[in-house]
Amino acid sequence: MNYSIHRYKRIASTNETALMLAEDGEPEGTVVIAESQSAGRGRLGKTWVSPDTGLYLSVILRPKIPVTYFWQMAYLVSVAAAESIHEMSGIDARIKWPNDILIDGNKVSGILLETFNGSDKQPWAIIAGVGINVNANEFPPEIAHSATSIAIAADKKFSVDNMESCFLSSLYKWYTRYTDDGFENVLNRWYQLNCSIGTEITVNTPDGIITGKAIRIDENGNMVIENKDGFIAVAVPEQIL
Ligand code: BTN
Numbered sequence: 001m002n003y004s005i006h007r008y009k010r011i012a013s014t015n016e017t018a019l020m021l022a023e024d025g026e027p028e029g030t031v032v033i034a035e036s037q038s039a040g041r042g043r044l045g046k047t048w049v050s051p052d053t054g055l056y057l058s059v060i061l062r063p064k065i066p067v068t069y070f071w072q073m074a075y076l077v078s079v080a081a082a083e084s085i086h087e088m089s090g091i092d093a094r095i096k097w098p099n100d101i102l103i104d105g106n107k108v109s110g111i112l113l114e115t116f117n118g119s120d121k122q123p124w125a126i127i128a129g130v131g132i133n134v135n136a137n138e139f140p141p142e143i144a145h146s147a148t149s150i151a152i153a154a155d156k157k158f159s160v161d162n163m164e165s166c167f168l169s170s171l172y173k174w175y176t177r178y179t180d181d182g183f184e185n186v187l188n189r190w191y192q193l194n195c196s197i198g199t200e201i202t203v204n205t206p207d208g209i210i211t212g213k214a215i216r217i218d219e220n221g222n223m224v225i226e227n228k229d230g231f232i233a234v235a236v237p238e239q240i241l
Contacts, residue, residue: 001028001029001061001172001175001176002029003029003030003031003059003168003172004026004027004029004030004031005031005033006021006030006031006032006033007033007034008032008033008034008035009034009035009036010034010035010036010037010038011032011034011037011038012037012038012039013037013039013040013041013129014032014033014034014037014040014056014057014058014129015041015058015112015114015127015129016039016041017032017034017058018030018031018032018058018059018060018127018129019114019116019127021060022060022116022122022125022127023116023119023122024122025121025122026060027060027062028060028061028062028063028125029059029060030059030060031057031058031059031060031168032057032058033055033056033057033164034050034056034057035052035056035160036050036051036052036054036056037050037056038050040056040131041112041114041129042110042112043110043112044238048110048112048131049139049140049143050131051136053133053134053135053136053137053149053151053160054131054132054133054134054135054136054149054160055130055131055132055134055160055163055164055167056129056130056131057129057130057164057167057168058127058128058129058130059127059128059130059168059171060125060126060127061073061125061126061127061128061175062123062124062125062126063126063175063178063179064179067124069183070113070115070126071220071221071237072178072183072186072221073113073126073128074098074099074111074113074221074237075099075183075186075187075190075217075221076171076174076175076178076183076186077099077111077113077128077130077171078095078098078099078101078111078190078193079095079170079174079186079189079190079193080167080170080171080173080174080175081093081101081109081111081130081132081167081170082094082095082101082109082193083170083174083189083193084163084166084167084169084170084171085101085103085108085109085132085150085163085166087166087170088150088158088162088163088166089150089153089154089158090154091103091150091153091154093108093109093193094193094194094195095190095193095194095195095196096194096195096196097194097196097197097201097214097217097223097237098223098237099111099237101132102195103148103150103153104148104153106146106147106148107133107143107146107147107148108132108133108147108148108149108150108153109130109131109132109133110130110131111128111129111130111131112129112131113126113127113128113129114126114127114129115127128171130167132150132163132167133147133148133149133150134149134150134151134158134160134163135149135150135151135157135158135160136149136151136152137149137151137152150163174186174189187217190217196214196223197214197215197216198213198214199213199214200212200213200214201213201214201223201225201235203223203225203233203235205233205235207233210225210227210233210235211227212225212226212227212228212231212233213225213226213227215232218234220234221237222234222235222236222237223235223237
């Protein structure tokens with residue numbers, strides 16, 4: 001994968017722009033970076049607050065895998081994000097399933113994967129969007145209790161450019177490992193970096209809200225959970241509360 005970077009001062013959403021570029025046939029490794037976003041997209045239709053103190057980027061990936069394995073990219077990108085935050089700042093960053101990155105239990109980074117489903121002219125692509133709160137020192141009231149930045153955790157500011165190059169190197173490393181050797185190494189590293197396995201999680205399944213202990217990731221990328229009566233259920237990422 002060779003990176004080709006498109007930089008913007010301010011756009012609506014790097015994911016939105018990267019999706020359009022994927023549709024136009026831009027190759028794997030195309031990266032869209034914005035200093036700030038006016039309509040940053042979060043998971044589950046939420047907004048990602050994107051002032052100019054953070055890193056906002058989206059990478060076009062076109063791995064040669066069947067659509068049924070797309071979910072593996074979510075684990076790969078989370079590993080790259082958590083590792084790169086640690087490498088850049090020395091601060092311990094953990095992955096909360098499915099793909100939030102936390103420092104001391106508060107969210108420092110979010111990941112949004114979207115797909116371009118392909119057309120007659122273009123093959124499908126995955127857009128991996130990553131937002132990292134690098135130097136923010138305050139957040140809107142709705143997220144103030146649960147959000148943090150690397151600067152808050154370290155009590156000093158960092159270079160957003162440095163964060164960008166650390167993340168892109170880490171993504172390159174894990175993507176190359178994945179394409180060379182498969183998913184197992186990625187998943188092993190995910191287990192080392194995650195903070196969800198063994199803890200209670202609450203998920204909204206079609207059968208109602210279930211709270212249980214996160215046990216493991218199954219072969220479809222979903223979370224196996226066990227409630228106090230030993231009842232086992234499988235949760236998909238969209239169901240996490
Ligand atoms: C989440 O809800 O946790 C996911 C947030 C993802 C935010 C990033 S910022 C860069 C990219 N562009 C977007 O519009 N969203 C993602």
